[in-house]
Amino acid sequence: MILVTGATGTVGRPLVSALRDRGVPVRALVRNPRNLPAEWDAGVEPVTADLSDPASLAPALAGVDAVYLLTPVHPDAEQQQRHVIDAAVQAARPRVVLHAAVGLGRPDVTPVRFFAAHAAGLDQLNATGLDWTALAPNGFWQNYRGMAESLRAGTLALPAGDAAVSYVDARDVAETAAAVLTGDGNDKAVLEVTGPEALTHDQIAARIGAALGHDVTYRALTPDQAREGMLAAGMPAWQVDGLVELHGMYAAGEAATVADTVPRLLGRPARSLEDFLRDHAAAFRAAPGDDRR
Ligand SMILES: NC(=O)c1ccc[n+]([C@@H]2O[C@H](COP(=O)([O-])OP(=O)(O)OC[C@H]3O[C@@H](n4cnc5c(N)ncnc54)[C@H](OP(=O)(O)O)[C@@H]3O)[C@@H](O)[C@H]2O)c1
Numbered sequence: 001m002i003l004v005t006g007a008t009g010t011v012g013r014p015l016v017s018a019l020r021d022r023g024v025p026v027r028a029l030v031r032n033p034r035n036l037p038a039e040w041d042a043g044v045e046p047v048t049a050d051l052s053d054p055a056s057l058a059p060a061l062a063g064v065d066a067v068y069l070l071t072p073v074h075p076d077a078e079q080q081q082r083h084v085i086d087a088a089v090q091a092a093r094p095r096v097v098l099h100a101a102v103g104l105g106r107p108d109v110t111p112v113r114f115f116a117a118h119a120a121g122l123d124q125l126n127a128t129g130l131d132w133t134a135l136a137p138n139g140f141w142q143n144y145r146g147m148a149e150s151l152r153a154g155t156l157a158l159p160a161g162d163a164a165v166s167y168v169d170a171r172d173v174a175e176t177a178a179a180v181l182t183g184d185g186n187d188k189a190v191l192e193v194t195g196p197e198a199l200t201h202d203q204i205a206a207r208i209g210a211a212l213g214h215d216v217t218y219r220a221l222t223p224d225q226a227r228e229g230m231l232a233a234g235m236p237a238w239q240v241d242g243l244v245e246l247h248g249m250y251a252a253g254e255a256a257t258v259a260d261t262v263p264r265l266l267g268r269p270a271r272s273l274e275d276f277l278r279d280h281a282a283a284f285r286a287a288p289g290d291d292r293r
Helices: 012-021 054-061 077-090 113-128 141-152 170-182 201-212 223-232 237-251 261-266 273-279 281-285
Strands: 002-004 026-030 044-048 066-069 095-099 132-137 155-158 190-193 217-220
Touching (some): 012 170, 044 054, 054 077, 066 170, 077 113, 095 170, 113 132, 141 155, 141 201, 141 273, 141 281, 155 201, 155 223, 190 261, 201 281, 223 237, 273 281
Parallel strands (some): 026 044, 066 095, 095 132, 132 190, 155 217
């Protein structure tokens, strides 16, 4: 039995499906059992728990052989992750596949608060002696769905400088995770998960424009311009500062490595930006204000 946390999210949802499709018993940790994804069937066992409530985690971990440990981008993520690892130690000491992010284990990379929990989780896993593997994906193309309205208006505005980024499709992260969870090897390995190429944001804007059928121009914001805009839009300060740090890391060229993990483990190329845009065409062509499709 494999437990997936963050099971209703961008990576967790396709991961649950990928495990079910492989015929593996999968338990999906959810906060609200009334909101189960429509595609889950008898092959998926939902369990209700909250990562912030340690007492709720023991039933979720019972009888589990492996855990995909994904915590949300949240100020309490480190504590939530600690609760799961503690529960794993109290249970049958399952293998833990830690969902982390680009930069894990690389001291040369600019610290990003969103990812601080992952490094702490790795330290805790090493201290417990549990078997572990970590996935370190780059930024997801799926983040661009939240910028659909601005892209439709012809602008990609980010504080990301001129360096290239090897963004990855979150579906490839999920399928790679399924391969790691169901396969042997990769013990104590940090696997970088990236797309097939690194693109500058000028190149990204041009390719999105080609897919949308009109010009899209990249505008490199300064960190202060970006911060001001996000705060004015009502975003919490912690999240604003994290996004500025993240794009600073991109601008420093620290997220440009192209890894072979997806082709190596899945036997096919990683999805391209064009693949992502084709499969999410409805979201990018939707009426303004309806970016979630
Ligand atoms: N976005 C990126 O570009 C990127 C790149 C690399 C790494 N990452 C890492 O990926 C992770 C986020 O993955 P994601 O984008 O798939 O997440 P997501 O789409 O934001 O989904 C978050 C998931 O966590 C669940 N959740 C939130 N709070 C919870 C709680 N207290 N107890 C139980 N479940 C809770 C949510 O459940 P509900 O349905 O109940 O809300 C949802 O299933 C973070 O660790 C981030 O650092 C992100």
